[in-house]
Amino acid sequence: MKKSLFPENFLWGGATAANQFEGAWNVDGKGASTSDMLTGGTHTVPRRVSKKIEEGVHYPSHEAIDFYGHYKEDIALFAEMGFKTFRMSINWTRIFPTGMELEPNEAGLKFYDNVFDELKKYNIEPLVTISHYELPFALTEKYNGWAGREVIECYTRYCEVLFKRYKDKVKYWLTFNEINCGTMPLGGYLGLGILNEGTESFMNQVDIPQLRFQGLHHQFVASAKAVKMGHEINPNFQIGCMIAYMTTYPFTCNPDDILVAQDRVKMHNDFCGDVQVRGEYPYFAKRFFDDNGITIKMEDGDLETLKEGTVDYYTFSYYMSNCASADPKLDGTGGNLLGGVKNPYLKASDWGWQIDPKGLRYTLNELYARYEIPLMVVENGLGAFDKVEADGSINDSYRIDYLKEHIVQMAEAIKDGVKLTGYTPWGCIDLVSASTGEMEKRYGFIYVDKDNQGKGTMERKKKASFDWYKKVIATNGEEL
Numbered sequence: 016m017k018k019s020l021f022p023e024n025f026l027w028g029g030a031t032a033a034n035q036f037e038g039a040w041n042v043d044g045k046g047a048s049t050s051d052m053l054t055g056g057t058h059t060v061p062r063r064v065s066k067k068i069e070e071g072v073h074y075p076s077h078e079a080i081d082f083y084g085h086y087k088e089d090i091a092l093f094a095e096m097g098f099k100t101f102r103m104s105i106n107w108t109r110i111f112p113t114g115m116e117l118e119p120n121e122a123g124l125k126f127y128d129n130v131f132d133e134l135k136k137y138n139i140e141p142l143v144t145i146s147h148y149e150l151p152f153a154l155t156e157k158y159n160g161w162a163g164r165e166v167i168e169c170y171t172r173y174c175e176v177l178f179k180r181y182k183d184k185v186k187y188w189l190t191f192n193e194i195n196c197g198t199m200p201l202g203g204y205l206g207l208g209i210l211n212e213g214t215e216s217f218m219n220q221v222d223i224p225q226l227r228f229q230g231l232h233h234q235f236v237a238s239a240k241a242v243k244m245g246h247e248i249n250p251n252f253q254i255g256c257m258i259a260y261m262t263t264y265p266f267t268c269n270p271d272d273i274l275v276a277q278d279r280v281k282m283h284n285d286f287c288g289d290v291q292v293r294g295e296y297p298y299f300a301k302r303f304f305d306d307n308g309i310t311i312k313m314e315d316g317d318l319e320t321l322k323e324g325t326v327d328y329y330t331f332s333y334y335m336s337n338c339a340s341a342d343p344k345l346d347g348t349g350g351n352l353l354g355g356v357k358n359p360y361l362k363a364s365d366w367g368w369q370i371d372p373k374g375l376r377y378t379l380n381e382l383y384a385r386y387e388i389p390l391m392v393v394e395n396g397l398g399a400f401d402k403v404e405a406d407g408s409i410n411d412s413y414r415i416d417y418l419k420e421h422i423v424q425m426a427e428a429i430k431d432g433v434k435l436t437g438y439t440p441w442g443c444i445d446l447v448s449a450s451t452g453e454m455e456k457r458y459g460f461i462y463v464d465k466d467n468q469g470k471g472t473m474e475r476k477k478k479a480s481f482d483w484y485k486k487v488i489a490t491n492g493e494e495l
């Protein structure tokens with residue numbers, strides 16, 4: 016066998032988020048989170064943000080795929096695939112139901128002890144996102160989410176509990192999922208828990224950029240404080256950032272297109288990465304704030320805090336790429352958090368996300384050149400409709416093709432000299448879609464029998480990609 020390009024201890028695995036797969040939304044003391052208030056939708060019908068739980072309405076996170084009740088079975092399946100790592104998040108509201116308690120909820124902590132112990136049984140290293148698109152809804156009601164500076168303290172109290180309790184069980188942490196979603200209107204509620212008067216539709220929120228960027232500043236400070244505290248509690252902790260990387264090409268070589276594309280990369284990708292990796296706002300932030308009438312209120316010590324709490328590694332999600340153009344009349348295309356202009360050289364998924372494996376190699380090189388710290392791809396994958404055949408098999412060859420091509424490009428990037436240390440494809444088991452609330456937008460190696468209306472037996476079934484990925488891991492990425 017040829018020698019693999021992937022390092023020997025490469026972290027192969029899969030990724031999930033608590034609010035999209037745990038279910039048990041009000042069990043054992045858990046409080047309601049921002050995601051628990053989102054109704055089901057489809058790619059044509061947007062999800063609604065409801066301020067109260069409404070009778071007879073479907074809220075996909077409430078039951079999700081009930082990992083809460085199936086964690087042993089699910090982890091056994093991950094182990095069978097040979098996972099070295101498992102990316103999961105903790106539901107903040109299991110630990111602090113309103114975010115404002117001073118003492119944590121023991122039943123919530125115990126659940127994650129059980130999950131970590133189960134992972135340990137199979138030598139699977141947990142990779143834990145502390146906050147993945149959920150905030151105690153009570154903090155939204157009281158402070159308008161992260162717009163309120165008070166939330167920093169609620170978050171650091173939560174982090175302290177996690178770091179102390181799981182000091183010897185978890186080494187890899189991520190402070191916030193896709194923190195840069197706060198640079199876009201969609202991230203107002205999704206990432207920051209900001210719910211402005213008049214917002215009903217998740218896709219079309221009432222947006223106040225001043226509040227969003229202030230909220231983001233609070234998250235930066237909170238993240239930096241957490242990194243510093245984590246390292247004091249256990250110097251072996253590896254604490255990273257997580258960015259939804261929006262790979263953007265200029266649509267043409269017209270200098271106007273080049274500048275539009277550069278602007279998007281600066282504000283939507285580099286802005287957050289620079290603060291979290293370099294510990295300071297980038298040079299271009301000032302002009303952006305001036306042009307948009309934004310003034311960030313800072314307290315004494317904030318800038319020092321950012322410097323003291325820089326991350327150990329950089330992680331990101333990568334699903335697709337987009338083009339940017341100065342011409343507003345050009346055809347748009349869908350995307351993860353942000354759409355763009357269609358690229359004539361690329362095909363797209365059923366949800367309009369353009370498939371671009373080479374863009375991943377390009378992105379890995381861009382990021383490594385900028386930061387020169389270890390990188391991990393902690394989300395990547397194809398959301399698709401899967402069909403269960405009469406004999407029970409699920410032949411998701413399209414998913415295998417997608418993942419295979421991306422792994423080939425990761426190997427190329429490693430050959431280029433990029434330090435890539437892990438890969439956790441998204442939704443390794445089918446789960447609820449964040450953008451649409453659908454179950455039928457599936458990403459998994461493991462199928463879960465449940466539909467968009469929440470009906471199904473919850474039975475788990477292996478897809479063709481299950482055995483394929485198992486072989487990829489067993490050969491350390493050599494046999495694709």
Ligand code: BG6
Nearest residue numbers: 032193351398447448449450451
């Ligand atoms: C990322 C999020 O943006 O994309 C996940 O971190 C999300 O939470 C994933 O599920 C895929 O997006 P979607 O909308 O297809 O679920």
